[in-house]
Amino acid sequence: MIDLSKLTIQSAREALKKGEFTSRELTQASLDAIKEKDGGIHAFLDVFKGALAQADEADKKIAEGIDLPLLGIPLALKDNILVEGEKASAGSKILRDFVAPYSATATQKLRDAGAVILGHTNCDEFAMGSSTENSAYGPTKNPRDLSRVPGGSSGGSAAAVSAGMALGALGSDTGGSIRQPAAFTGVVGFKPTYGRVSRSGLIAMASSLDQIGPFTKSVSDAETIYEVLKGTDEMDSTTIAEDTYESDKSFKKVIGIPRSFVLGEGIDSEIKTNLEASIQKFKDLGYEVRDVELPHLKFALAVYYILMPAEVSSNLARFDGVRYGLHVGGANGIEDYFKTRGTGFGREVRRRIILGTYVLSSGYYDAYYGSALSAKRLITEELREAFKDVDFILTPTTPTPAFKFGEKTADPLSMYLADIFTVPANISGCPSLSIPSGFVDDLPLGICLTSDLGREDVLFKAGKEFLGEL
Ligand code: GLN
Numbered sequence: 001m002i003d004l005s006k007l008t009i010q011s012a013r014e015a016l017k018k019g020e021f022t023s024r025e026l027t028q029a030s031l032d033a034i035k036e037k038d039g040g041i042h043a044f045l046d047v048f049k050g051a052l053a054q055a056d057e058a059d060k061k062i063a064e065g066i067d068l069p070l071l072g073i074p075l076a077l078k079d080n081i082l083v084e085g086e087k088a089s090a091g092s093k094i095l096r097d098f099v100a101p102y103s104a105t106a107t108q109k110l111r112d113a114g115a116v117i118l119g120h121t122n123c124d125e126f127a128m129g130s131s132t133e134n135s136a137y138g139p140t141k142n143p144r145d146l147s148r149v150p151g152g153s154s155g156g157s158a159a160a161v162s163a164g165m166a167l168g169a170l171g172s173d174t175g176g177s178i179r180q181p182a183a184f185t186g187v188v189g190f191k192p193t194y195g196r197v198s199r200s201g202l203i204a205m206a207s208s209l210d211q212i213g214p215f216t217k218s219v220s221d222a223e224t225i226y227e228v229l230k231g232t233d234e235m236d237s238t239t240i241a242e243d244t245y246e247s248d249k250s251f252k253k254v255i256g257i258p259r260s261f262v263l264g265e266g267i268d269s270e271i272k273t274n275l276e277a278s279i280q281k282f283k284d285l286g287y288e289v290r291d292v293e294l295p296h297l298k299f300a301l302a303v304y305y306i307l308m309p310a311e312v313s314s315n316l317a318r319f320d321g322v323r324y325g326l327h328v329g330g331a332n333g334i335e336d337y338f339k340t341r342g343t344g345f346g347r348e349v350r351r352r353i354i355l356g357t358y359v360l361s362s363g364y365y366d367a368y369y370g371s372a373l374s375a376k377r378l379i380t381e382e383l384r385e386a387f388k389d390v391d392f393i394l395t396p397t398t399p400t401p402a403f404k405f406g407e408k409t410a411d412p413l414s415m416y417l418a419d420i421f422t423v424p425a426n427i428s429g430c431p432s433l434s435i436p437s438g439f440v441d442d443l444p445l446g447i448c449l450t451s452d453l454g455r456e457d458v459l460f461k462a463g464k465e466f467l468g469e470l
Helices: 009-018 023-041 051-063 105-112 155-162 179-185 219-229 269-284 297-318 333-344 347-359 366-386 412-419 423-428 456-466
Strands: 044-047 074-078 116-121 168-173 188-191 211-216 254-257 288-291 392-396 432-440 443-451
Touching (some): 023 044, 023 074, 044 155, 074 105, 105 219, 155 168, 155 211, 179 188, 188 219, 219 456, 269 432, 297 366, 423 443, 432 456, 443 456
Parallel strands (some): 074 168
Antiparallel strands (some): 188 211, 432 443
């Protein structure tokens, strides 16, 4: 019997190579775990029929002595990442019956690296949310406490890894949707530098902020998946080459703490205590800790909630009842459009489309969208300036531990605050890693490390040291 709860990708790869078990056995163990546990968690929207056949293919390659970074490893994908011939709904009713005509570049890269794709995981509709409560297919539960949310929007992927149903999973992170659920479920979550991973085949939310990244049990596993995913792609003109950001690749072991930002109002005292303990742990590991002043960081959330809905309103205009998914007929074309969108989109999606249309409207464009773009530049410059002195900025990942179902659904603003520490990395494009940092009342907590553009190496080094992986 394979115990998936302890197994990492790295240890599974070693066991597969030594012949301790086969990929078919490992994949079957995942499928059994899904059957046994997922009724109560609802991490998966779809389990693919072809998983065992992919495992057999992997076993054949292993027998031939072929070595690939993810050969034979069962992984799950968020429901907004396309897999050719499989449904992808992005958690929305409007795409209930949509079958992907092609695979995302990320999916293809995982396949080329030998991975077995188990299925699609639940998420907030079009990745908008912090709890999976906005999924049209019902919420996912946090495997650590079933009365609480797993975070969002990639809550299904986080829960699948946390509950030992998949050895790793992909999510997408536009404002924190990988790192926040990783923190809530006690796993590692990583958002790469903007442009390092192709978005081709990722159902778009806000294109200038979206990045695909991994959920894993260890930092080394996150690095392995990132190494497979990264690279330029002719299908995504925003992808960037390895040497885009020049750097001497120095690592000074210096951490920056934006104290006034992290110790502000609305942050639980347990979270502050946990951050202090994490700082101490880094000091014990030989890191120097400096306070940094980042006065514009406090505007990041406001900037995000202008830029993101603006892009959402334009990206989601394509769901017109003609080209994709749901079609609800009316008396004429315009009525078709209103009826399809009114029926197919949930409340949060409609709220953001309206908000986005408003901030882009001619009378308000300069006041909102224009100002937000200027603030984005200031935040990015400020962060990049700080990275001349420190290797990375350290904050909690979330201002509270996982909250109860229904606690924030009536008050969107309090839900939006869940992203306060994660959005600066999306606004600036910087890479950012959430790692487990302890518990409060049995609920996992995470800390968030953010480094300069192109400096993923710093995050992996420091993250591994913190978790004792070196
Ligand atoms: N929770 C944030 C939001 O609702 C982030 C979403 C995301 O990163 N996809 O917009």
